[in-house]
Amino acid sequence: MDSPTPAPSHPLEIIDVIEETPDAVSLVFARPAGDRFDYRPGQFLTLRVPGTPEDGTTWAPRCYSLSSAPALDEHLQVTVKRTAGGYASNWLCDNAKPGMTLDSLPPGGRFTVRDDPDRLVLFAAGSGITPVISILRAALAESAVPVVLVYANRDRASVVFDGALTALAAAHGDRLRVTHWLESERGLPDAAALAALLPAPTAATSAYLCGPAAFMDRATEAATAAGVDGARIHREAFSSLTGDPFA
Numbered sequence: 627m628d629s630p631t632p633a634p635s636h637p638l639e640i641i642d643v644i645e646e647t648p649d650a651v652s653l654v655f656a657r658p659a660g661d662r663f664d665y666r667p668g669q670f671l672t673l674r675v676p677g678t679p680e681d682g683t684t685w686a687p688r689c690y691s692l693s694s695a696p697a698l699d700e701h702l703q704v705t706v707k708r709t710a711g712g713y714a715s716n717w718l719c720d721n722a723k724p725g726m727t728l729d730s731l732p733p734g735g736r737f738t739v740r741d742d743p744d745r746l747v748l749f750a751a752g753s754g755i756t757p758v759i760s761i762l763r764a765a766l767a768e769s770a771v772p773v774v775l776v777y778a779n780r781d782r783a784s785v786v787f788d789g790a791l792t793a794l795a796a797a798h799g800d801r802l803r804v805t806h807w808l809e810s811e812r813g814l815p816d817a818a819a820l821a822a823l824l825p826a827p828t829a830a831t832s833a834y835l836c837g838p839a840a841f842m843d844r845a846t847e848a849a850t851a852a853g854v855d856g857a858r859i860h861r862e863a864f865s866s867l868t869g870d871p872f873a
Contacts, residue, residue: 751837820848
């Protein structure tokens, strides 16, 4: 049997760089013609990030979630938050600028709404808001499903999309409830406290979780304690890339 043909990469041009917080930027790419970069809310791009002679690399592959929503945004947008000691995230935050091109594989990932919920419960922590805001915006625009978002951060200055979330809550107050959990004010979230923030679920309530593993563990416990069906609790699972995904 022949080996499957890998999906070809495509150069994406950066047309805007948006400073979201002191430690996070959104990169807006011109969307190529055709359907190769069609995507679902919650998916990601795999980018080829330039390396440096100093560290002996010529490039590094990294996956970044799309924070744009396909039915709402003309272009593609990923949001990158600095990681302590992380080469690629720091390089992009420091060097990405309009006019630059980065090779990308077509969108991928399974962290997408797929079980026809009648209510959405979203948990995010830190940069975990990136795919979650895509899911949230799409749900508000394309359905009548009510949405609850619990978003944890270190402090107010760390909140990515703070202004956008405030505007969405104001525009959809009858359907969207946003609760910010700031560790500087409330300490680390625990399962019982998170569960207390959730409404009584229906049989078709679905929960989508993205953030550090420890946070997702607590959010899973919270959703379960609140009565969400365990089969309808979905976590974004990150794993390190191995080999050359562009080969």
